[in-house]
Amino acid sequence: MAFWKFFFKHASIIDPKKDMGTLSSIEKVLLVKYCENKGNIVDVYLALNSDVNLYDLENLCDSVGWVRRPLRKVQLAIENSFLTVSLFHEHKSARRLIGFARATSDTVFNATIWDVVVHPEFQGQGLGRILMNQLIKQLRYSDISTITLFADPQVISFYKHLGFVVDPDGVKGMFWYPL
Amino acid sequence: MAFWKFFFKHASIIDPKKDMGTLSSIEKVLLVKYCENKGNIVDVYLALNSDVNLYDLENLCDSVGWVRRPLRKVQLAIENSFLTVSLFHEHKSARRLIGFARATSDTVFNATIWDVVVHPEFQGQGLGRILMNQLIKQLRYSDISTITLFADPQVISFYKHLGFVVDPDGVKGMFWYPL
Numbered sequence: 412m413a414f415w416k417f418f419f420k421h422a423s424i425i426d427p428k429k430d431m432g433t434l435s436s437i438e439k440v441l442l443v444k445y446c447e448n449k450g451n452i453v454d455v456y457l458a459l460n461s462d463v464n465l466y467d468l469e470n471l472c473d474s475v476g477w478v479r480r481p482l483r484k485v486q487l488a489i490e491n492s493f494l495t496v497s498l499f500h501e502h503k504s505a506r507r508l509i510g511f512a513r514a515t516s517d518t519v520f521n522a523t524i525w526d527v528v529v530h531p532e533f534q535g536q537g538l539g540r541i542l543m544n545q546l547i548k549q550l551r552y553s554d555i556s557t558i559t560l561f562a563d564p565q566v567i568s569f570y571k572h573l574g575f576v577v578d579p580d581g582v583k584g585m586f587w588y589p590l
Numbered sequence: 591m592a593f594w595k596f597f598f599k600h601a602s603i604i605d606p607k608k609d610m611g612t613l614s615s616i617e618k619v620l621l622v623k624y625c626e627n628k629g630n631i632v633d634v635y636l637a638l639n640s641d642v643n644l645y646d647l648e649n650l651c652d653s654v655g656w657v658r659r660p661l662r663k664v665q666l667a668i669e670n671s672f673l674t675v676s677l678f679h680e681h682k683s684a685r686r687l688i689g690f691a692r693a694t695s696d697t698v699f700n701a702t703i704w705d706v707v708v709h710p711e712f713q714g715q716g717l718g719r720i721l722m723n724q725l726i727k728q729l730r731y732s733d734i735s736t737i738t739l740f741a742d743p744q745v746i747s748f749y750k751h752l753g754f755v756v757d758p759d760g761v762k763g764m765f766w767y768p769l
Contacts (some may be wrong), residue, residue, distance in 0.1 A: 422666075427666055429767055439699065480699070484698040484699065487696070487697055487698045488697070488698050488699050489696075491672075491695070491696045491697040491698070492696050493670075513696075515668035515694050515695060515696050515700065515702065516670070516694060517666070517668075517670045517671050517692075517694050517704070518666055518670040519663040519665035519666045519667050519670070520659070520663065520667050520703070520704075521667075521694065521704055523694065523700070523702045523738070524698075525696070525700055535739065546764060557763065557765065558765065558766035559702070559740060559765055559766070560763075560764050560766075561738060561761050561762070561763055561764070562762050562764050563759075563760070564759075564760035564761070564762070567762055567764070570764050571764075573766070573769075574766050574767055574768060574769040575764040575765065575766050575767075576764060576765050576766075576767055577762045577764055578761070578762065578763065579765050579767075580742075580743075581742070581743035581745070582740050582741065582742055582763065582765070583740070583741050583743070583746055583756045583757065583763060584724070584738065584739075584740055584756070584757065584761065584762060584763020584764075585738065585739050585740070585741050585746070585749050585750075585754040585755060585756055585763075586736065586737065586738050586754065586755050586758050586761070587726060587737035587738070587739075587752070587753055587754050587755075588751060588753055588754075588758075590752075590753040
């Protein structure tokens, strides 16, 4: 059970009903970390399958230099994902989205994680690990045994530290391109 | 457009309304190949998102030595797949399932292909290629740009011949295991 110990040790979970203040969907939200941002300490919250403002998500993806995608398609992709995880903090009485990830799944055997992103201002403070551990935790809670992803070279070591293995038993990730 | 040419050249598509005989869901079914089986020539059909008899699928997976999975879960996995493709022929007035594959997807950006299987009696006759090409064709028809899978070592060259690429730009397939 090392994984759960790891998660709860690092996530600084606090009773959400006690600490959520003005946030509305308290039953779905966890306060996961106090983070530094521009000299201030901010409370960072995590939400599962919550409504995501598409413009906020676009801004977040812009912040890490991803190619823009049509918002209508992004909305469909989120609606047809099995699970989304969002990280945010309160900024001028509004939620500011600072992290996101989602997983597609057949709901029982396999899941594939896509679009893992943490805003550069908040990188290096463990939020990526919290985001991913919560995603894994929820997938495991659904008894999904095969959790997969496709990692760019620069983040392979990050995922290895979370327990992901490259090419186990010689199994290779493959992408289709037109012949 | 080499891909479509390739598919139609090899698939021997015949007008299903003319050739389907007693098969019921003619609008979803293609006659894709005449195959040899135990000295006889049989008509092999392909169906998209058709009802799959779970016991037939279990028998098919048994034929290639896969570990059995709870049927209730298999049913849920099929229900929550974006696309299934089945190959079958008529045997004593019933469908005999001889091939299967499915894909999970967010319906717009990404898809991952799972559970690709062709019965050993029908392997080596191009049915795996037909199955996969039809799956790819349907995913492309939905404008899904990223088509992925995880290939065991012994089938990597098969998928390469279909246009799949291993680790493009150093992107690695990774699987999560508990720490």
